[in-house]
Amino acid sequence: xxxxxxxxxxxxxxxxxxxxxxxxxxxxxxxxxxxxxxxxxxxxxxxxxxxxxxxxxxxxxxxxxxxxxxxxxxxxxxxxxxxxxxxxxxxxxxxxxxxxxxxxxxxxxxxxxxxxxxxxxxxxxxxxxxxxxxxxxxxxxxxxxxxxxxxxxxxxxxxxxxxxxxxxxxxxxxxxxxxxxxxxxxxxxxxxxxxxxxxxxxxxxxxxxxxxxxxxxxxxxxxxxxxxxxxxxxxxxxxxxxxxxxxxxxxxxxxx
Numbered sequence: 001x002x003x004x005x006x007x008x009x010x011x012x013x014x015x016x017x018x019x020x021x022x023x024x025x026x027x028x029x030x031x032x033x034x035x036x037x038x039x040x041x042x043x044x045x046x047x048x049x050x051x052x053x054x055x056x057x058x059x060x061x062x063x064x065x066x067x068x069x070x071x072x073x074x075x076x077x078x079x080x081x082x083x084x085x086x087x088x089x090x091x092x093x094x095x096x097x098x099x100x101x102x103x104x105x106x107x108x109x110x111x112x113x114x115x116x117x118x119x120x121x122x123x124x125x126x127x128x129x130x131x132x133x134x135x136x137x138x139x140x141x142x143x144x145x146x147x148x149x150x151x152x153x154x155x156x157x158x159x160x161x162x163x164x165x166x167x168x169x170x171x172x173x174x175x176x177x178x179x180x181x182x183x184x185x186x187x188x189x190x191x192x193x194x195x196x197x198x199x200x201x202x203x204x205x206x207x208x209x210x211x212x213x214x215x216x217x218x219x220x221x222x223x224x225x226x227x228x229x230x231x232x233x234x235x236x237x238x239x240x241x242x243x244x245x246x247x248x249x250x251x252x253x254x255x256x
Contacts, residue, residue, distance in 0.1 A: 045142025045183025
C-alpha cells in the first residue's frame with residue numbers, strides 16, 4: 001500500500017507559492033489546466049496548492065491542512081476499520097465517498113476532519129510531469145507540523161495509517177514517518193496562543209527537512225524573492241521563510 005503525506009495550502013497566490021517551493025527544492029508533479037491546483041513532490045511527501053477562492057469548504061487564504069493521498073483507497077479503508085476506525089463506535093470515520101475530482105476517505109477525529117484522497121489515473125483537466133516523490137524530485141522532505149497538547153488521538157490515527165515513531169517520542173515533540181518516500185508528520189506541543197498557522201481542520205505549519213546546508217536554502221528562498229532567516233536552536237538549526245501568503249514556513253536541518 002502506498003500512502004503519501006500531502007499538506008494542502010489554500011492560497012490565492014498559487015504561482016508565487018509554486019515558484020518559491022520549486023526554488024527551495026520541490027518539483028512540480030501535477031498542475032490544473034485551468035490553474036488553481038498544483039502538486040509538488042519532494043524527496044519524501046508532496047505539497048498541494050489549492051486556490052482559496054475556489055475552496056468548496058470555505059478554507060481561508062494561507063490555511064494549510066493535513067491530508068494524504070493513496071493509490072489503494074479501499075484497502076486503506078479496510079485497514080482503518082481493522083484498527084478501530086469506521087466501526088460502530090466511530091460511525092463517522094473511514095468512509096469512502098465520491099467527489100467530483102475523485103474518491104476519498106473522511107476521518108473524523110474530535111472536531112477535525114481529515115481527508116485521504118485516492119490517486120487517480122484519470123488526468124482529465126490536469127497535466128502531469130511524471131515526477132513522483134523520491135531522490136529525483138529534489139532534496140526537501142515534507143514534514144508538516146501539527147500543534148496538539150495531547151498526542152493520543154493523533155498518534156492512534158497516524159499509527160493506523162502506517163506511521164512509525166522516529167527517534168524518541170516526547171510530550172513536547174514526536175515525529176512520525178511513513179516508509180520512504182511517503183513523508184512524515186510532527187506533533188508539537190502548543191507553546192503559545194498565537195501559533196504560526198491559520199486555524200482550520202487539521203491545521204498545520206508547512207515544514208520541511210533537508211540535508212542541504214541551510215545557508216544554501218536561504219539563498220534559494222531569497223532568489224525567489226522571499227525573506228528568510230537562519231535560526232540556531234538547541235533542538236537543531238532551521239530557517240524561517242515568509243511566503244507569498246504572509247505565512248511562516250520552516251526548513252530544518254535533517255537530524256540524520
